[in-house]
Amino acid sequence: MFRSLRVRNYRLYAGGQLISLTGTWMQRVAQDWLVLTLTNSGTALGITTALQFGPALVVGLWGGVLADRMDKRKLLLATQSGLALVAVVLGVLDVTGVVRYWHVLVLATVLGLVSAVDSPVRQSFVVEMVGKDDLANAVGINSTIFNAGRILGPAAAGVMISAVGTGWAFVANAASSVAVLTALVAMRPQELLPSPVIERARGQFREGLAYVRGRADLLLTMMLIFVVGTFGLNFQITTALVAKQVFHRSATGYGLLSTMLAVGACLGAVLATRRVRRPTALFIVAAAVVFSVLEIVSGLMPGFLSTAAILVPTGFAMLTLTTAANSSVQLGVAPTMRGRVMALYLVCFMGGTPLGAPIVGWMAGVAGPRWGLVGGGLICLVAVAALALWYARRRGMAVEDVSSRLASARAH
Numbered sequence: 508m509f510r511s512l513r514v515r516n517y518r519l520y521a522g523g524q525l526i527s528l529t530g531t532w533m534q535r536v537a538q539d540w541l542v543l544t545l546t547n548s549g550t551a552l553g554i555t556t557a558l559q560f561g562p563a564l565v566v567g568l569w570g571g572v573l574a575d576r577m578d579k580r581k582l583l584l585a586t587q588s589g590l591a592l593v594a595v596v597l598g599v600l601d602v603t604g605v606v607r608y609w610h611v612l613v614l615a616t617v618l619g620l621v622s623a624v625d626s627p628v629r630q631s632f633v634v635e636m637v638g639k640d641d642l643a644n645a646v647g648i649n650s651t652i653f654n655a656g657r658i659l660g661p662a663a664a665g666v667m668i669s670a671v672g673t674g675w676a677f678v679a680n681a682a683s684s685v686a687v688l689t690a691l692v693a694m695r696p697q698e699l700l701p702s703p704v705i706e707r708a709r710g711q712f713r714e715g716l717a718y719v720r721g722r723a724d725l726l727l728t729m730m731l732i733f734v735v736g737t738f739g740l741n742f743q744i745t746t747a748l749v750a751k752q753v754f755h756r757s758a759t760g761y762g763l764l765s766t767m768l769a770v771g772a773c774l775g776a777v778l779a780t781r782r783v784r785r786p787t788a789l790f791i792v793a794a795a796v797v798f799s800v801l802e803i804v805s806g807l808m809p810g811f812l813s814t815a816a817i818l819v820p821t822g823f824a825m826l827t828l829t830t831a832a833n834s835s836v837q838l839g840v841a842p843t844m845r846g847r848v849m850a851l852y853l854v855c856f857m858g859g860t861p862l863g864a865p866i867v868g869w870m871a872g873v874a875g876p877r878w879g880l881v882g883g884g885l886i887c888l889v890a891v892a893a894l895a896l897w898y899a900r901r902r903g904m905a906v907e908d909v910s911s912r913l914a915s916a917r918a919h
Contacts, residue, residue, distance in 0.1 A: 508780045511645040516694045517636040523690030525652045527587075530683025532660025533667070534594055536765060537676035538611065539747050540668055540758050541601065545608045549748050549876070553868025555615050556744060560860035562619035563626070563853060570624035571631075571850020572711050575843065579632040580699070584691050586625035591684035593618045594677050601674030626857070627850035634837065634845065635699050643834045647780030650830045654776050654822075657769035665762025702842040715847030724839060725848070727788055727898045728832050729855040731795050734890040735828065737859030738883040739802055741867045742768055745879035746818075748868075752876045754811040767815045771822025779830040785838040786831035792895045794831055798824035799888035806880030829856075 512518050542552050573582060597614045600606040637645045664676045719725045746768070750761040801821040808814040833852070840848045863883075871879035 508777070509644075509648060511637045511641045511648055514637050514641075514698075516698055517633075517645060519690040519693055520636060520687075521648060521652055523687035524649070525655060526686035527683050528653055528656030529659045529663070530594075530656075530680035532656050532765075532769075533664040533676045533683075534597075534680040535743060536661045536664035536758070536762060537668060537673040538597075538615070539743050540664075540761065541606070541673045542608065542611055543747060543751060544673070545606075545611070549744065549752075549868040549872045549879070550865065551608065551868075552744050552747065553741075553865040555611055556741070556864035556868075557861035558612055559615040559619045559622075560857045560864070562616065563623045563857045564861065566620060566623045567627065567854040567857075568715065568847065568850045571627040571715065571847040571853075573624060574628045574631045574846030574850065575702075575711075576846075579628050579635060579701075580691055580694060580696065582628045583625065583632065584688065586621055586628065587684055587687055587691070589621040590618065590625065591681045591688075593621065594681035594684070598674050598677030598681060601672070601677060603674075606674075626853045627846055630833075630837070630849040630853065631702070631846045634842075635701050638700055639838070642837055643782045643784070644780050646834045646837065647776055647778075647782060647830055650776035650779060650826055650833075651773060654769050654773035654826060658766050658773060661762040661765035661769065665757075665759040668758040702845060711847065715844060715851060718840075718844050719848060719851055722839070723898065723901050724788055725836060727894060728791060728835050729852055730894050731791060731891060732829070732832050732852065733855035733859050734894070735795060735798065735887050736856045737863035738867065738886040738890075739799065740825070741860070741864055741879065741883060744864060744868050745806075745871065745876070745883070748871050748876040748879060749806075749814065750811075754814075756811065760811065764815055764818060768818040768822040768825075771819035771824075772826040773822075774819075775823040775826030776830060779827065779834075782831075782834060786835045788898060791828065791831050791835060792891060792898075794824060794828035795891045796888065798828050799884045799891060802884030802887065803881050804884075806877045806884065 512521060538555070539552060542548075542555050546552075593614055597606070597611070600610050633645050633649065634642050663679075667676050667679070719729065742765070746764040747761050750756045750764055754760060756763075798821065801817065801824050805814060805817045805821050808817050836848060836852050837845065867879045867883055870882045871877075874882070
């Protein structure tokens, strides 16, 4: 189940990521709570989230090109340092009591710019540490680590915010970045398995787009992830609003809802480590349907504890879907295209958030906080059904075309 951890470089990386991602989730919870404290507005929270993920639409593919052109380990040292610096600045502003909403907007945008480069580099670096045979396992372990941080981070943030305020959560995140930077420095470069580096040339953006456009399996996965990422994965908004405005809970209550979602996600990620084959399109579609239904149910739960309980299977379905999609894309591409394809995947995954976050925040503000969950789940469910029908028709046409060619060949 944890065979990738036999590799020293990956073991160092995984340990550093666990500490760093715990800090990252502390900052996410603290930032959301800070915005709600400053504005008490779901729309303002949605705008902040949109600015944080919006840069992925603009520079995400550029980050993928850099991942295919350059040394990924050195790039990660630069991007991780940048992320730590943003956390320090926001922490100092908050601790000193001078922070304003526009400060958060500016720093969320800078964070998004750095993350837009960091994310595709991190995704495509995994295979260079463990090799293609253990890639699916490493993706599952990465998701387990991500969600372990998602459990520890919000819980720690809830306690820290209640005790000393949001500012120190940002400072703690900056300190946690030291772990991943130390891991990257301590790696043995000679033990890495670098993908072939492409030379700088014109048209490399378009080459990546054309590659994906010609693959129905990649198109289906990316379109599904775009819809789910845009309308279904806005839990940082929806659970914050439900905790504060429906159940009148403090930051601790919000942290508990986030933790319960992460518990389910962590279980799904652990199960994903046992995967050895590339997930099928049918499996990905089925996981998307289950997730959509569970999100709708989450928004309909009558009490705080029942909402927290249903978030566990919702998190399980969410991670089953996202790890299957990630593995399917990474295992289905040529090594020289991995950086650009993963960048496009991440653009689909996170780039839709600037569109969906304000819509979900507005929907929750107009129709009630519960509709952030219910409406998002309904949109996902309808879109998944439409995409499954499109894929079935496209595959059917492809099979029909092959059959006609074979018949023509026999006739000749």
